[in-house]
Amino acid sequence: MPDIRYPSNCSARAIFNFCDEIEQYSGSDRVLIDFSGMYRIEPFTMVYVAKYIREFNRRNKKTKVSCIGHKNKDYAANMGFFRAFGLKHGREPNCVDGNDRFVPYTILRTQTIIDEATKDWEPEQDVIERRAAHLSEILAQQSTGNLVDALTYSIREIMRNVYEHSQSKSLDYCAQYWPYYNRVEIAIVDHGIGLRSSLQKNPFVQVDSDSDAIQQALMPAISSINYRGAVIDTNDPWHNSGFGLYMSNRICRLGGSFLICSGDHGIKLDENGKEHIELPHKCRGTAVRMVLNTKRLTELADMLATFREDGYRIARQIKGVGAYEASAASQMLSRDFTK
Known part of the structure; x- marks a missing residue:
């Protein structure tokens, strides 16, 4: 054997x-x-x-x-x-919520998100943010603060990407916070179509490999459903602008790291730059690891404002790809854009 x-x-x-x-x-x-x-x-x-x-x-x-x-x-x-x-x-x-700054292995079915949203007559993204906030409070062992906000935003945006693009019936996640090391790690995987198949729906994006797809997905204003000519309700604060994944990886790169895998490729980003990883097997769907350095986190609004302006400069160089304006949700937490 x-x-x-x-x-x-x-x-x-x-x-x-x-x-x-x-x-x-x-x-x-x-x-x-x-x-x-x-x-x-x-x-x-x-x-x-x-x-x-x-x-x-x-x-x-x-x-x-x-x-x-x-x-x-x-x-x-x-x-x-x-x-x-x-x-x-x-x-x-799914046995417990976790304590002592960890979230155990959890499987969240997309139908559960839909059912909760239907029950409370609210957008599915509100349900996702509420779950992200709950996880963040468990990890941080507090209900407010820079760490809670950064975690809520980052977790929400990855979960949104799974829900809105992957066609996955569920997503798996777990997380751990090590205060002594000023380090938080969140991992989320789905079982969907993968980034390559998703981005091929955008006629302005050329995706010839899984490496291409990951690199495009990490850019601002690139999305499978947001491109010039697409029907988009820009009055909807949750409309997909292609900024969420970009913003999340920028937060992680403040002394931490961001790893994303799909198909036969992976890319790791940190302060030292970009590392390409050729996977020796196929990663079906998408897998993400976010590592945050808690000492480097400042107020979320300030961090995202800086990243947004950088993103706009990059997006202007990508003709025809997106609407160029980040949605309200991609720039803040819902408590801010619903005031």
Whole structure:
């Protein structure tokens, strides 16, 4: 039986290689995953690996996946990691909201968002922001402040992208805040069509590869549904302007990092620049890791105003792509634009 060892570190490249090693045994009768070398596990590691193993199981229904070395991995078990990919050990996803500055593995179905919005006669995006704010308050252990605002905005914008563009029936997320290190990590994955298929709906965007799609998606004013000639209700503060993903990655680059993967490619952004990652396997849908440096966060309105002006300068150079004006939602939290 093939014995695949879980990596001793949780770097993105180590996790990608681990998933690819599993992929090499597609069609095998049995696969054994050894978790005894797991010394540290972080939010992105959990959602990416759990999603990958779950999808591997669906594609290889005749392959029996067994696990060893997981019984004493209490943190991962408490976060719902093992149950998330079908191993009967630890807590189930969605079991608790979390405490002590962490949000365990959670699966949010898009139909749940629709049902809540219908029940309360409100836009789906209001439901998404409310959930994002709730997660942020758990992580920060407070209800107001720069950290809560930055987290709420960043989480909301990634969730909005999943809901509005991915055609995914659900999204998975978990998060952790380490105050001692001034570090917050949020990871969100979906099971949708991926960035390449989404952006190909925009006739002004040329997307020939997954790398092209990710780079375009990170630019301001680029969206699958916002382009010159598209029917857009600019009076709707939630209309998609293609600025949310750009703004979120700018927040993360203030001493943190932003990683996004889709298809066969990934891009990591931080203060040192851009790193391209060729994935050794296919990432179905989109996966995002946001790492924020809490010491570098200032008032959200000031940060976004600076990023917005930078974004406008870039957008003006992209002829015909978007409407160039960021929507109200992309510039602030809803409590500000609904006053």
